[in-house]
Amino acid sequence: MKSRYLILMAAMGACLLAGCSQWNEDTDLPAGMTLVKQHTPENKVGIAYNEYQLENGLTVVLHEDHSDPLVHVDVTYHVGSAREEPGRSGFAHFFEHMMFQGSQNVEDEQHFELITEAGGSMNGTTNSDRTNYYQTVPANQLEKVLWLEADRMGYLLDAVTQKKFEVQRETVKNERGQRYDNRPYGLRSETVAEALYPQGHPYSWPTIGYTEDLDRVNVNDLKRFFLRWYGPNNAVLTIGGDIDRAQTLAWVEKYFGPIAKGPAVDPAPKEPVQLEQDRYVTLEDNVHLPLLQITLPTVHHRHPDEAPLDVLADILGGGKTSLFYKNLVKTGLTVQAAVGHPCRELACEFQLFALANPQASKNLTQLQEVVSKTLSEFEQRGVNADDLARTKASIKSSTIYGLQSVAGKVSELAANKTFDGEADLVKYDVERYEAVTAEDVMRVYQKYVKDQPAVVLSIVPEGQTQLAVAESNYTPPERPKTEPTKTAGVNWQAPNDDFDRSQIPKIGPAPTISVPEYWKQKMDNGLQISGHYSDETPTILLSLTMEGGPLLESREQAGLASLTARMMEEGTQDSSAETIANQLAKLGSSIHFSASGRYTQVEVSALTENLTPTLNILEEMLFEPAFNEQDLARIKQQRMQSMHQMIKEPTELASRGQSLLLYGKDNRISLPDTGTLDSLASLTVEDVRRFYKQYYSPAKAQLVAVGNLSQQELLSHIDFLSQWQGDDYALPAYQPFPPLDTDKVFVINKPQAAQSLIRLFKPAPPYDATGTQFQLKLMNFPLGGMFNSRLNLKLREDKGWTYGASSRFSGGKTLGQFVAGANIKQAHTTEAIEVFFDEIGQYQQHGMSDEELEMMRRSYLQSQALDYETPSQKAGFLRKLQSYGLDRSVVKKQNQLIKTLPRRALNELAREHLKPESLALLVVGDKAKLEAQLAELEREIQLITVPL
Structure with a gap:
């Protein structure tokens, strides 16, 4: 659940800044509906809203x-693992899965299918206190x-069958394996909860549940849980857009009105410990x-002491301005x-964390001693x-940034109404944080x-318990065990309707989609600028890219571009990194340097008034x-x-292995953007200075600007960039790639490892806007490019062997790849590999069906209603146009291809x-x-070691 003030604020000045209309009195409400509140x-x-x-x-x-021509729908049930x-345990999360498996009038997997073909996005989330389901779709x-x-x-329960129950139980186990059991530090929160909360406390078990609990229950246990908690009287339906x-x-009223009220739900008592x-x-x-993690119990959500405790946490450990950064990170004691x-x-927790x-x-x-000294330093200081100025600036900026998507506003309204009974608490939250005083912060510290x-x-690390702070003195009590309920079934009757609910509603006319207009300018030094005017929020987003990045390094100096970008944030000739971080925080602004893939990037975000x-x-920062x-x-x-820790992650190992096999040990691109242990160790300050001097140049640089300033106003603000000088440079050629061994x-x-990570891959064409690579992405959509893809339905929904399986074609300026894969339950590794090859082989021979073609077309065409909502989405679109020398007409050309490419052409691409x-x-x-399993494949097994 959201808690920190940087996340809590969703929207400030919504009517003024987001273009929403004032509310007029509702006079003709549907029968059975009451207006509760009109809020301006x-x-x-x-955030303006009406409540009914x-x-x-x-x-x-x-x-x-x-x-924007879109809507966001959120249904929040006031039930979670608590x-x-x-x-x-795990029932609420289990139902998050089950409620996507069809209902009385919606077939298995049809929910995913309908939202996907509508061009929308969807998901569900569960935490300790609520479960929500949400969709963003074109307005029609x-x-x-x-x-x-x-x-x-x-109308769910008749569709909850034993077979679906068993499949989703396996899917949940795979999710737990992937996100918790097979992941370094994955059991951290579960372990803390078991020690912090007494047995039986609603927060003493994890939201995903324990595997043994899921193994003991049956489908009727799950149905009873649904009937108890998922009634309309325990839900908030929030619609925005x-x-x-x-x-x-x-x-x-038509669709929800006939549903019967569920059992009464009393508020859960607050239970700080x-x-x-x-x-x-x-x-x-x-x-x-x-x-090391030190966790102290505190208060509960919206307790008067929550805000000063949040401010205290920020002072102690909120980035480069904090005491933790000064004493633990800056000194090199921690990563x-x-x-x-x-x-x-x-209940809330105060967490002090050090890696x-x-x-x-x-x-x-030793770290605990430094933490203790840091707390003493704060007490003296x-x-x-x-400290307070940073907090208040962060509140203002984060609230305004929350306006940039309808989903953000709807989510805030839904959460506040669910937990606090009042949907718009923006003003209240702003005021409670602005009211925090130094005395408040010191008081909660003492308390x-x-x-x-x-x-x-x-x-x-395993076998190194001597590194622990102290010998364990607490063991959680044995977990309680319960037997499945043995009664035969669940009594439930569907509501009575006066219309045919089995008919899928027809959609209205497709909304008009406006591709962002933009202006272009080129400075005398070569810097190319694209800008888009947007007055939805008083913010400016600047994205500066310099082509080359890691591609400009030698293999021996891999990681130099990334290291140089990181050093750009470590202060200037006149200002320390901490001074700069403090200045930016008080402005509510951010500046971030990075280098990955083909580019070095600088991202700037600011309120227009503080630009x-x-x-x-x-x-x-850029010049000194x-x-x-x-x-x-x-x-x-x-x-x-x-890096030592990163290579414990299966996905990181797979990515490194894949790059090594595709590009060979002689190519820089076979190594991670951050380099290797050996290459990083060899880099010097002189290497960084040389890289900066040679490649931080406007010659191959491009700037994108999105915000509420005109072209002339924006150019006047960035005029200092016209003084930027630097020579042009060339990108080095690749060394020959090795032949890919496919036997x-x-x-x-x-x-x-608790699971097996499988990847099938090959080289593929580089990016193009309308050619082969674009068409390959269209072709792949039914195979592995959506939730209802053949691969995911087979491996997740039919077999229950994975949390998700997919395939994709991706490409940059010069290189492309095809990749298919999944994290698989270990016992089914070989079977899953055979499914991958079989499904890909069937698709290669027979291609997509007419139905799959039409679904792909509808999904791609209608999804554009969601493509240009936020400043970051608009900036991304302009960056792509800049990088590949395109103009906005490319969208029309792509749409024409999507509408007209015949199935035979796409299937020929598959072949x-x-x-x-x-x-x-x-x-x-x-x-x-x-x-032993892999030997069944009758392939030579070759163990490879990836560069570290």
Whole structure:
């Protein structure tokens, strides 16, 4: 659940800034619907909405925003894992899966199919306190979405079969394996919760649940959970975007009105906890970097002390201005260190976190001592004016940035109404954080942090418990076990309708989609500029790209571009990194340098009113970097330690192995953007200075600007860039690539891996806007480019072997790839590989069907309503036009191809580019456990070691 003030704020000045209309009184409401509130924010600080209630208790919140032809629909049920019983964990998350598996009038997988072909996006999330389902679709698809959501609210249970139950139970287990059990530090939050909260506390078990609990229950247990908690009187339906209010209300009453009210739901009592003494817990894990987390119990969501505790967390550990950064990161003792105050409905936690640098930290006891000294330093130093100024600037900027999407506003309205009974709390939240004083911060420090008992978690590499802060003195009690309910079934009757609910609603006329207009300019020094005027929020986004990035390095100096970009943020000749971070935070601005793929990038985000001082800082950072030896040594050491940890991740190992097999050991591009341990160790400050001098040049640079300034106004602000000088340069050619060996199964050994990661891949054409590569993406859509793809339906929905399977064609300026893969349950590794080859082979021979072709067309064409909503989306579109020398007419050309490309042409592409014998096969997993399985493939097994 959202808690920090940087996330809590969703929208300020919505009517003024987001172009939403003022509300008029509703006079002709549908029968059975009551107007509860018409809300227009005071002083235009907040989000305008109307609230209604149906006779069955469903709360409906509507927000109009006609700036883009889309709508966002959110259904939030006030039930999460906190409403479960001990021994029956994971039910709420399980139902998140089950509610996508069809209902009385919606077939299996049809929900995904209808939203995908509508060009929309969708998902569901579960946490301890609520479950929500949401869709963003073109505005003409709203009735269909309401029909879908109503059907799974009121007509679900007959469609929940034992077979679906079993498949989704396996899918949930695979999700747990992928996100928790097979992931370094994946059990951190679960372990802390078990130690912090007493047995039976609603937060003492993980949202995803325990595997053994899921194994013990049956489908009827799940149905009873649904009947208890998923009634309309325990839900909030929030709709925002380009809506007709009267028509929307009529649809809501039609589809949701007949659903019967569920059992009454009383508010859950607040349950903050207290500890009598420190609890030390040690967790051995497949990690390289020891981790220390100190967790103290505090209050609950929206308690008066929540805001000052958030401010305290920011002062102690919120980035480069914090004491944790100064004492733990800057000194090189840790790779990362932070402090947070995550808050949930019933209880909050104050978390102090440090990821050790083994080269500088002897053990976690040493880190705990530095943490204690840092707290003492804060107590002596107190709260200064800049601490509070940063907080208040962050509130203002984050609220305005929250206006940039309808989804953000709808999500905020839905969460606030669910947990607090009032949808628009923007003004309240702004005021409560602005009211925080230095005395408040010191008071909560004394009350909740100083000398208070805590859960002290040490995560250490396997077999190295001596690194822990202290010997474990706490073991959670044995988990309770419950047996499945043995009654025969669940009594449930579908609501009575006066219309045929089995009929899918027809959609209205397609909305008019406006491709962003833009202006172009070129400075005398070669810098190319594209700009788009948007007055939806008073913000400016600047994106500067310099072509080359990692491609400009030698293999021996891999990582130099990325390291140089990181050093650009380490202060200037006149200002320290901490001074700059403080200045930016007080402005509510950000400046970030990075280098990956083909580019070095600089991203600038600012409120328009603060653009001038923000650009003054950018000018200093861009033209006067410090490049200090001590900063370089610290960053190199931190990066090298992070690399040791990174190679514990299966996806990282797979990516490195894939690049090595595709491009060979003689090519720079076979290595990660950040380089290797050896290459990074060899880099010097002189290397960084040389790279900066040679390649930070306007000669191959492009700038995109999106915001509420005219062309002339924007150019006057960035005039300093006209003084930027630098020589042109050439990108080096690739060394010859090795032939791709497709007869073997390549294995990267990851001992004790809980899953197997499978990848099939081959070279493919580079990016083009309308040619082969574009058409290959269209062709791949039914195979692996959507949730309802053949690969995902077979491996996830039919077999239950994975959390998700996919395939894709991707390409840059010069290179492209085809990749298919999934994280697979270990016992089914070989079977899954055979499914991949079989499905790809069938598709290669027979291609897509007429139905799949039409679905692809509808999805691609209608999804454009969602493509240009936010400044970052518009900037991304302009960057692509710049990079590939295109203009906005390319969208029309692509649309014409999507509409007219015949199925035979796409299927011919499949025959040419999807030959199973052309695909290399790579598996990341426990070689000892997989060897017998993989031998069944009758391929030579070759163990490979990736460059570290």
